[in-house]
Amino acid sequence: MKVPDVAIPDANQSQPRKTALRPLDIVSRGWSWLFLLLLIIFFSITGQGFLNIYNFQTIGADMALVLIMALGQTFVIISGGIDLSTGFVMGMASVTAALVMSHMGGSVPLFVVVLAGVAAALGIGLIPGLVNGVIIARLRVPPFIVTLGMYGIARGAGFILSGGQPVSIQTNGIGQIGNAYLLYLLPDGRFSFFHLPSNLQGIRPSQIVQLLPFPLILLVVVTLICAWLLWQTRFGRHTYAVGGSEEASRRAGIPVVRHTILIYVFSALMASLAGVLYTMRFSNGAADVGDPLLLTSIAAVIIGGASLLGGEGTILGTVIGALIIAIIQNGLIFLGINPFWQFIAVGAVIILAVLVDQAKKKLV
Amino acid sequence: MADVQPILQVKDLYKRFGGLIAVDHVSLEIHPGEVIGLLGDNGAGKSTLIKMISGAYKPDGGQILLDGEAVSFSTPLEARRRGIETIYQDLALCENLDASANIFLGRERMRHQLGIFRVLNRSYMLRESRQVLDQLDIRIPELRNPIRQLSGGQRQAVSIARAVYWKAHLMIMDEPTAALGVPEQLKVLELIRTLRNQGVPVLLISHNMQDVFAVADRVIVMRRGSKAGERRISETNENEVVGLMVGAEYTRVVKQLHDAPEEMHITTHDESEKEIG
Numbered sequence: 001m002k003v004p005d006v007a008i009p010d011a012n013q014s015q016p017r018k019t020a021l022r023p024l025d026i027v028s029r030g031w032s033w034l035f036l037l038l039l040i041i042f043f044s045i046t047g048q049g050f051l052n053i054y055n056f057q058t059i060g061a062d063m064a065l066v067l068i069m070a071l072g073q074t075f076v077i078i079s080g081g082i083d084l085s086t087g088f089v090m091g092m093a094s095v096t097a098a099l100v101m102s103h104m105g106g107s108v109p110l111f112v113v114v115l116a117g118v119a120a121a122l123g124i125g126l127i128p129g130l131v132n133g134v135i136i137a138r139l140r141v142p143p144f145i146v147t148l149g150m151y152g153i154a155r156g157a158g159f160i161l162s163g164g165q166p167v168s169i170q171t172n173g174i175g176q177i178g179n180a181y182l183l184y185l186l187p188d189g190r191f192s193f194f195h196l197p198s199n200l201q202g203i204r205p206s207q208i209v210q211l212l213p214f215p216l217i218l219l220v221v222v223t224l225i226c227a228w229l230l231w232q233t234r235f236g237r238h239t240y241a242v243g244g245s246e247e248a249s250r251r252a253g254i255p256v257v258r259h260t261i262l263i264y265v266f267s268a269l270m271a272s273l274a275g276v277l278y279t280m281r282f283s284n285g286a287a288d289v290g291d292p293l294l295l296t297s298i299a300a301v302i303i304g305g306a307s308l309l310g311g312e313g314t315i316l317g318t319v320i321g322a323l324i325i326a327i328i329q330n331g332l333i334f335l336g337i338n339p340f341w342q343f344i345a346v347g348a349v350i351i352l353a354v355l356v357d358q359a360k361k362k363l364v
Numbered sequence: 365m366a367d368v369q370p371i372l373q374v375k376d377l378y379k380r381f382g383g384l385i386a387v388d389h390v391s392l393e394i395h396p397g398e399v400i401g402l403l404g405d406n407g408a409g410k411s412t413l414i415k416m417i418s419g420a421y422k423p424d425g426g427q428i429l430l431d432g433e434a435v436s437f438s439t440p441l442e443a444r445r446r447g448i449e450t451i452y453q454d455l456a457l458c459e460n461l462d463a464s465a466n467i468f469l470g471r472e473r474m475r476h477q478l479g480i481f482r483v484l485n486r487s488y489m490l491r492e493s494r495q496v497l498d499q500l501d502i503r504i505p506e507l508r509n510p511i512r513q514l515s516g517g518q519r520q521a522v523s524i525a526r527a528v529y530w531k532a533h534l535m536i537m538d539e540p541t542a543a544l545g546v547p548e549q550l551k552v553l554e555l556i557r558t559l560r561n562q563g564v565p566v567l568l569i570s571h572n573m574q575d576v577f578a579v580a581d582r583v584i585v586m587r588r589g590s591k592a593g594e595r596r597i598s599e600t601n602e603n604e605v606v607g608l609m610v611g612a613e614y615t616r617v618v619k620q621l622h623d624a625p626e627e628m629h630i631t632t633h634d635e636s637e638k639e640i641g
Contacts, residue, residue, distance in 0.1 A: 232483040234472050237461075241469060244458035251456045252470030253441050311460035 047334030072270025080310025090290030093275030098285030125272030133261030158287025178280030243310030378425030419443030447533025517548025
């Protein structure tokens with residue numbers, strides 16, 4: 001029985017998108033942008049001093065730690081995994097950086113001290129990253145469990161390294177770099193880079209314009225690099241592929257084991273970078289400085305649109321997620337509201353984000 | 365057709381899992397531009413045979429010859445490098461990626477950015493994907509949408525397009541029309557015909573007798589691990605093929621039930637006989 005060779009129109013077309021859906025489509029895609037805008041407007045109206053450049057710089061600097069961790073987490077979540085160990089890896093890294101930097105004598109140039117601290121912190125971050133990656137990729141233990149175990153291991157290791165208390169750095173210069181601004185402007189027209197101009201006679205501190213704090217600069221650079229990695233490189237595409245279907249990726253020849261290990265190493269390195277930044281801002285390092293940031297960083301990724309099942313997510317989304325959280329935290333302070341409300345607010349936004357995401361899927 | 369060297373020759377292939385002999389000394393040949401239907405009931409050994417040809421299993425005995433040359437694959441990737449493309453039932457596609465990303469999955473084309481960085485060459489991949497899809501007359505209006513937005517038939521088509529793009533020498537398809545609606549099944553059959561016309565042989569596993577009779581040139585039937593029979597489609601019919609699948613014994617019983625039920629006897633365990641009807 002031969003089948004007639006007739007043109008079959010239906011088999012070739014996917015369901016065309018109904019035009020009535022378009023406005024809803026835009027809202028659902030850009031809802032986090034909209035929400036962010038609404039938050040900014042709301043706090044600008046209700047809070048005195050919210051809407052100005054200094055405040056925004058403060059927001060940017062304050063959210064740097066969370067966002068740097070969240071950027072690494074973004075790759076992990078897109079690939080279908082999760083990394084619960086980043087908080088204590090950050091702490092371990094900050095302790096390591098503080099120890100190294102404080103043990104280097106005053107005769108060593110500041111630049112070298114900073115470099116040594118960064119190298120040590122990133123180096124120590126490699127260990128949990130590799131262990132996580134190898135156990136997940138080779139031994140096939142679920143990421144939640146492995147990184148939960150590493151959460152405990154890094155915590156213990158951090159406290160042991162630091163002797164149970166924060167490690168402070170005596171060298172003055174470190175804090176100066178960590179809190180420096182790119183550009184300082186004086187009312188009489190003088191300006192300088194990276195440090196305050198000399199001879200501040202007759203000038204009140206409030207007259208000095210400070211632009212682009214160091215944490216914000218670092219944040220912008222790191223964010224751009226991550227965005228490039230995820231969008232433009234083969235590594236980024238394979239991250240989406242493995243998250244979409246590990247089996248299909250394997251059959252297509254993607255080196256899934258190696259890729260998975262790299263992802264967890266990357267996440268640990270980002271957490272270590274956050275640890276170093278912390279140390280440079282506050283001139284000390286402690287094992288538990290990253291702990292309160294862990295869930296916030298994961299929340300930022302989820303609010304940003306990533307799915308915990310993997311395969312979805314963007315750097316821009318994570319940035320918006322982190323901004324939403326940071327603005328809520330900052331804005332509530334300006335409103336004089338009990339700061340504990342921020343936890344409730346952030347929690348509510350996470351649930352809202354997932355609900356919108358689910359509704360979006362039903363509309364497509 | 366018999367004068368042309370076969371693209372694939374399988375000689376006395378044998379595979380056992382513990383005590384179970386999955387494939388029992390099976391031989392077959394596939395020539396360029398042929399579509400072979402591989403039929404058999406569940407557990408007949410079709411999947412195992414296919415997996416040995418595509419490199420997923422190592423044969424315990426026998427030979428596989430590709431273009432006359434003996435080959436041995438340790439992984440499916442090696443088979444793919446030799447031009448054996450397999451379309452699995454689950455398609456092996458990433459739903460969150462678009463059609464061109466899937467076609468180039470694992471084989472992404474790169475370009476240089478600022479002279480030093482290697483980045484994805486999206487425009488090249490989109491262009492090439494559009495070309496191969498057009499060549500196969502597959503209509504996907506927006507190539508940049510994730511393929512989860514496409515119908516089952518279109519996804520199947522992307523899977524086939526991928527194999528064609530990478531110059532499949534032999535195409536193996538495992539139940540390609542299962543879970544597809546009728547219009548889409550017809551489209552897949554059309555694609556199989558296109559492949560045949562381009563000289564690419566297709567080895568098709570299917571439970572769907574109509575599909576097989578619609579596109580295949582020959583049919584090979586397996587039963588309980590061995591080759592029960594081989595026929596040219598033009599020289600056989602569905603009943604004969606079903607007979608080969610289920611076995612002469614069973615066929616005889618069914619036939620007799622149909623023709624002369626009153627002559628059937630049932631034998632019980634205690635050897636007493638009863639007459640039916």
